[in-house]
Amino acid sequence: MEKGELQCKFGILSRPDGSVMLSEGNTTVIAGIYGPVEVKMQKVLIEKAAVECHYRPKSGLPGVEDRFYESIIRNICETALAASMFPRSAISVVIQEMQNSGELISCAINAACLACLDSGIDMKCMFAAVSCFLGENNQLSLVPPVNRKEIKATFVFVFDNICGKIIASHTDGKFSESLYEEALYICMNESKNIFSFFKKSLFEREEKGKKK
Amino acid sequence: MAVEYKTLHPQKYYNYYLANNIRPDGREFDKYRPIVLNVNSVETADGSAICKIGQTTVICGIKAEFCRPKAETPNEGFIVPNLELPPLCSPKFKPGPPSDQAQVLSQLIADIIKNSNCVDLKDLCLHPDKLAWCLFIDFICLDFDGAIIDACIIALMGALKTVTLPTVDYDAALDNKLVNIEERHPLKIYSTPVSTTYIIFDDKYILTDPTVEEENLCSGLVTIVLNADEVCCVHKPGGTALNEGQLFDCIQKSKKRSKYINELIVSAVKALN
């Protein structure tokens, strides 16, 4: 039941305002964030910054499915970022998939959160995503089975760190209501570990910065 | 006066109503708009349906074509759903390739079709590795007034249940196909997913079956798709955070609606025969 190990490295890209490489188990993504930057005329919002997200798959051009993930990540970032601090500007989050072994969406969302933290853009709350998998034996697990065909359903939940409420939920596959509930509580517990990982990583980043 | 106030302070205008437990269109928070479903209205399609929820209108047409199965799945056909949000349905949309919103909704519909197993792709195979059906499911929004995904899924099920495919004599050795257009058989449908959309308004009110005005002002959106007793999608793409109680509450509410819509689709299809 132990979740795959979390590892992250801040500031791996020099151009963006914040960047991070995050791996959860065998899934790895790189996230970069630019903001607040100039915004295209069509996208200008007068009362807040326009949050945009670009998701890049491992190979090829992004398709409709990637656009779907983009919209989820964008919505979550918009909820968490204090976008109203920067009216008439844009905050752009770029996610590059490196390796996917099942928990790609949650890893991408977590990376987006860390990148936001790294950039220093004001946020209303932190957010953490947890994936949960329903295996063939109707057992819920936080680790994706090696054989993808065994997955009967996937749950992804995103929580905020202040009230522990659910910011986003995305599911794949069919399941009963009680299983959904069970998965939700498992993920909710796990999210605490992720938040403490975020905090730990940030402290380590500070330490390193001081040494330099 | 009310009209001017509404244009100037839409959020406040809504809050006044909602504080009195009623929505500006006269509905209570958990009331739905009336639904109209018309099936098999387009003869050139192999199956079709128009669904109207309040003013929201979606037409769904299914056309089948021959294709070769993928090498990885030699005994499966294809389902290709696409939603168009043409400029015809709302001044919000401009001509050109599908907007991000249309793409996201297309993907959500594709996920729902896949998750609910309403059609078995194996039924679409005519001869392993040689010949299969590809169902092009095209949705076109004719009037964009909120809860578009709910209308799409109802139209989808209405259309799927009226799909008839012609019988095919296939000679695998010679790759000869002979289609008997008159002799048609329906497609087997295994389940009926029903989607219900909720919005979170002003971080505290949860409204069912939103209109486009409400959707534009809302702070979060939840779509729940139920398939008989099972859940096949709980889609909350960000927005205001909910606690688990509120989320479960939405699932409970959707159950009743799911039953009602199921009956509606069955009776619409029955009226056809």
Added chain:
Amino acid sequence: MTIDHKRINGPEETIPYELFQKLNTKSLTTQFNECSKDGIRKDKRKTDEHRKIFITTGVVSQAKGSSYIELGNTKVIVSVFDPREIPNRTDYSLKGEIDCEFKFAPFSCPKRKLQQQDSEEKHYSAIMKQALESAVCRHEFPNFQVDIYALVLHNGGSALSAAIIAAGLALSHAGVPMYDLITSVTLGLQNGEKLVDLTLEEETLCLSPIADSKSHGIVVLSLLSTHEQVSQFFQTGNLTLEDVVECTHLLTKACKDIVPLIQKTLAKHVVKNVKESI
């Protein structure tokens, strides 16, 4: 097939199943005779008789003006939006512009249409624009453009005419100033016969030449009926001069036949509006 990154793509190659049905071996002449014999057509209409028409306004709540028309099986929905500034235009234009987009729904024709506009649809859009331009008082909205979107939900023949009638009605529903009501009818010639308001089957038959017939083809005429002004005339196929004249007469009459129906629909809309405002 090229991969469209903004849509869900199917397999690379798909073939419509209609191609593999038993071939119709009858000659075109016999096929046409089956369609129209002694002045009576397959659907028991006379050669100059319209199909049943249903027309209504206000079907799209989000649009400024909208209408829906059924000519027999043909179903077309049209919506018109508020005038907006002409995009990418720096100089001042005295007359407003009309922008038409004609589109067949992917499932509306026997063969599946792609979502992008093909050349036929672009051509029809241009014809629609031509037909409507002379009906609208374009000097009333200089430097602005009115967008008209027509979507054919089911093509049962004469889709272009249906779209023009519906667009004319949608424009008046939207309150765009117009000189006159516009109506349009499709006529087909084949084997010496002239058929008004074609079905899809008749359309295909009229388009292919039969050896011993002098004229064949399709004529679409749009008319501003009060002064019998032709706003647009579109023809494909091969016609003799006498036939052109005769077609025009037939079509003028046919176009006028529809006018009372349009007037009634508009009157209904006005009455409804007045009642609501009281």
